[in-house]
Amino acid sequence: MSTSTRPVIKCESVYKIFGDNAAKILEKSGGKVETAALLDAGCVIGVNNASFEVHKGEILVVMGLSGSGKSTLLRCISRLIDTTAGAIFIDGEDLLAMNDRELIDIRRNKMGMVFQNFALLPHKTVLENIALPLQVKGMSTRDSMDRAIDMVSLVELTGRENDFPRQLSGGQQQRVGIARSLAVEPDIWFLDEPFSALDPLIRREMQDEFLRLQSVLGKTILFVTHDFDEALRLADRIAIMKDGVIEQIDTPANIVFSPATEYVARFTREVPRERVLSCQTIMGKYDASAEMSNITVSADAIIETVAEPVLTEPKPVAVTDAEGRILGVLDSRIMIDALFSETQSVAVTN
Numbered sequence: 438m439s440t441s442t443r444p445v446i447k448c449e450s451v452y453k454i455f456g457d458n459a460a461k462i463l464e465k466s467g468g469k470v471e472t473a474a475l476l477d478a479g480c481v482i483g484v485n486n487a488s489f490e491v492h493k494g495e496i497l498v499v500m501g502l503s504g505s506g507k508s509t510l511l512r513c514i515s516r517l518i519d520t521t522a523g524a525i526f527i528d529g530e531d532l533l534a535m536n537d538r539e540l541i542d543i544r545r546n547k548m549g550m551v552f553q554n555f556a557l558l559p560h561k562t563v564l565e566n567i568a569l570p571l572q573v574k575g576m577s578t579r580d581s582m583d584r585a586i587d588m589v590s591l592v593e594l595t596g597r598e599n600d601f602p603r604q605l606s607g608g609q610q611q612r613v614g615i616a617r618s619l620a621v622e623p624d625i626w627f628l629d630e631p632f633s634a635l636d637p638l639i640r641r642e643m644q645d646e647f648l649r650l651q652s653v654l655g656k657t658i659l660f661v662t663h664d665f666d667e668a669l670r671l672a673d674r675i676a677i678m679k680d681g682v683i684e685q686i687d688t689p690a691n692i693v694f695s696p697a698t699e700y701v702a703r704f705t706r707e708v709p710r711e712r713v714l715s716c717q718t719i720m721g722k723y724d725a726s727a728e729m730s731n732i733t734v735s736a737d738a739i740i741e742t743v744a745e746p747v748l749t750e751p752k753p754v755a756v757t758d759a760e761g762r763i764l765g766v767l768d769s770r771i772m773i774d775a776l777f778s779e780t781q782s783v784a785v786t787n
């Protein structure tokens with residue numbers, strides 16, 4: 438993830454107010470949002486003063502309980518609904534200033550969406566469902582079908598091309614939804630509770646599938662969920678929402694170890710540290726003269742994913758960066774200290 442470049446998504450004081458009187462009240466106040474007056478007038482505040490950026494290749498998970506404003510925020514940024522106040526920039530372009538044609542163009546070519554209910558057309562086959570957005574863009578039937586076949590393979594559904602949605606399991610239907618949204622090669626990927634309708638085992642499988650796809654595709658992602666565990670598994674950063682307000686936006690480790698508010702802390706109390714700490718945050722010093730294990734682990738791997746091999750390995754395991762350079766070591770003592778020590782002594786930097 439790069440944070441030095443221009444953000445792909447930038448929100449500045451974004452508000453979404455629902456209610457017949459909202460426009461009138463805003464007009465009276467000269468566009469200034471006075472939440473108390475709006476609430477008194479019976480308006481509902483969907484998103485309340487959201488400001489943040491999402492960078493290229495980053496997964497930002499928007500997490501909150503039902504009614505906290507997650508979907509409304511996502512819909513403002515994808516312009517499925519109009520924003521009441523504030524500014525949204527996509528690759529530096531003012532989204533709210535775009536005309537209908539520009540909007541259709543950006544939504545068709547730059548943005549992909551996946552919804553909880555899969556939103557597949559029941560009378561079309563898997564291939565036809567995936568090819569449809571390409572045909573809407575003007576691609577020939579033949580080319581769109583060829584591309585749809587590639588997409589089916591990407592989401593590992595080869596052999597089911599001619600099935601109808603009703604012949605597929607929920608997880609398979611969502612794979613089709615994912616393939617369809619990726620077919621147009623969007624830069625920005627919006628996923629609104631994509632796995633919430635799936636049972637827990639399939640859900641976990643789809644989360645792994647999502648991470649696998651992202652490791653290949655490197656999209657810029659806004660992922661909405663009400664499940665804190667899902668947020669921890671998937672996010673580069675998590676935005677926690679309550680009553681339309683983003684209470685905290687930070688890495689999973691910082692959310693868990695430095696919750697900004699009491700509300701955020703309520704989600705984090707029970708989270709085991711191996712779920713959020715990376716190898717880099719607990720590793721020991723590398724001694725070039727020591728005999729090392731043949732296995733290595735990546736510096737940004739979460740401890741949970743490497744605990745077993747490290748704990749069963751008699752020799753120290755090298756922790757390496759993306760170029761394979763050794764940054765430090767892990768061994769069973771370091772691992773046990775990190776997992777079971779009572780005090781939190783590690784520096785949270787990832």
Ligand SMILES: Nc1ncnc2c1ncn2[C@@H]1O[C@H](COP(=O)(O)OP(=O)(O)OP(=O)(O)O)[C@@H](O)[C@H]1O
Binds near residue numbers: 501505507509
């Ligand atoms: N079209 C609408 N008209 C009026 N109020 C709305 C509308 N859409 C959303 N709201 C309100 O805005 C607030 C945020 O809703 P939103 O759907 O964004 O929440 P959410 O966090 O996505 O919830 P869920 O997880 O249940 O989908 C809620 O109070 C909701 O009732």
